[in-house]
Amino acid sequence: MLQINIIKDNQEATIAGLKKKNFGNPEEAVAKALELDQKRRDTQKELDDTLAQSNSISKKIGMLMKEGKRDEANEAKAQTGELKAKSKELEEVLRGVSAELTEHMYTLPNLPHESVPAGRSEEDNETIFSHGEATKLHEGAKPHWELISDYDIIDFELGNKVTGAGFPFYKGKGARIQRALINFFLDEAIAAGYFEVQPPILINEDSGYGTGQLPDKEGQMYEATADKLYLIPTAEVPITNIYRNEIISEESLPIKNVGYTPCFRREAGSWGAHVRGLNRLHQFDKVEIVQIRKPEESYQALEEMMDHVKVLLEKLGLPYRILRLCGGDISFTSSLTYDFEVYSAAQERWLEVSSVSNFEDYQANRLKLRHKVDGKTQLLHTLNGSALALPRILAAILENNQTPDGINIPKVLQPYCGFAKI
Structure with a gap:
């Protein structure tokens, strides 16, 4: 399976290699791979930010309770509940996008060595x-x-x-x-x-x-x-x-x-x-x-x-x-x-x-x-x-x-x- 980072850093060479192997539509395939990868990265970042925010608020709950700020603590608990629900949704989206990216990458053949001659048969x-x-x-x-x-x-x-x-x-x-x-x-x-x-x-x-x-x-x-x-x-x-x-x-x-x-x-x-x-x-x-x-x-x-x-x-x-x-x-x-x-x-x-x-x-x-x-x-x-x-x-x-x-x-x-x- 091709490495997505290699494709990202060498888009023209990847397209040229796929063309040498007579692969269907190289430009479209590369664009889809990069699009799915970016969506995966964006979703992962959003998930990481959500979990970090949830952890940060969770740490404050105990302090608020000790200080007698029960209403603020309950409000923080409600926030963490919402953030946990959101993180579960993001995890599901991330699994789906990652699976879609993997399946797409499975459809891409290996790139030919530079010495491989062009040809169809x-x-x-x-x-x-x-x-x-x-x-x-x-x-x-x-x-x-x-x-x-x-x-x-x-x-x-x-x-x-x-x-x-x-x-x-x-x-x-x-x-x-x-x-x-x-x-x-x-x-x-x-x-x-x-x-x-x-x-x-x-x-x-x-x-x-x-x-x-x-x-x-x-x-x-x-x-x-x-x-x-x-x-x-x-x-x-x-x-x-x-x-x-x-x-x-x-x-x-x-x-x-x-x-x-x-x-x-x-x-x-x-x-x-x-x-x-x-x-x-x-x-x-x-x-x-x-x-x-x-x-x-x-x-x-x-x-x-x-x-x-x-x-x-x-x-x-x-x-x-x-x-x-x-x-x-x-x-x-x-x-x-x-x-x-x-x-x-x-x-x-x-x-x-x-x-x-x-x-x-x-x-x-x-x-x-x-x-x-x-x-x-x-x-x-x-x-x-x-x-x-x-x-x-x-x-x-x-x-x-x-x-x-x-x-x-x-x-x-x-x-x-x-x-x-x-």
Whole structure:
């Protein structure tokens, strides 16, 4: 959530940032935020003055009684009664205005970093790095949805029978590759200094608001309505919420956590060849890295996280590129995001496999996640990245490593799988 004081002191920059994110009416949104904030401040001042006046008169009542000035004391009591009634009314107004301001602030996205390019869609993203050559496949090479059928390692029809579309069964060597990838990604993160946690896969409403899934992405999450809980879209949500309403000690920083979870996304309205097979699922596995950093260190941390993802993809032998997302494609909560895409030789297209983002203090302000600097509390910065999401990684591995007589498993995964070929 944006800080109202930052908006107040940087109105033009705020409007420009919202415009870069293609936000509806930035001028009107900023004006409303400032209007509500001023009303909140005015109401708070009036309430404080009323309470001070009431306290001052209350202190005189005892003295008046001692001096025998009963009529004046009774008159003072009547005044304090009126002032207390007024203060209760002002408290109610203050609660309403504060709630309205908070709800309005929830509708404002994070401001983009200055390096974020202008643009409206993924077509306007900038390619900043690429690695590896496109794999040359044999004649008759197949996309992964045909390979998994040929080798009977993933079953979409069975998933559709038991649950619905987008919930596949992984079978035999398909299940073992999944487990291998998860363990490989976790081991690599732990070796890089991340602390492993296994979080719940259901979150409450406060957690959804804390990291910005609510109210922005409510329609994309599966909800357990009886208990007002949500299935997580990513491990970022429960892991970051560990630190909600916390003041982090200097000795605990930086915080680097990694966690594996299944992830759930409704992805309403997704269909077509580009989402076929493993390209888009409603349930998928992902290893997530999360960092909590001091503001002055967060962009260095973002570079470190990008380097970590690079190493994973290079060890898997997958050609990849890195995109800096434009204002129209970056997420609601992010200040700067880099997407990693791997090249699928069989599909002849790029597949997104990771997003690495710096949220600066946007999530931290919602979470009330702070540390102390010279005795004063200051918001920290939060970052997260997929390291990595499995479905499209698996799709690229199957497609890029296929041969006429089977699918070769990347050497780095073979100790985890227990086999070298399907």
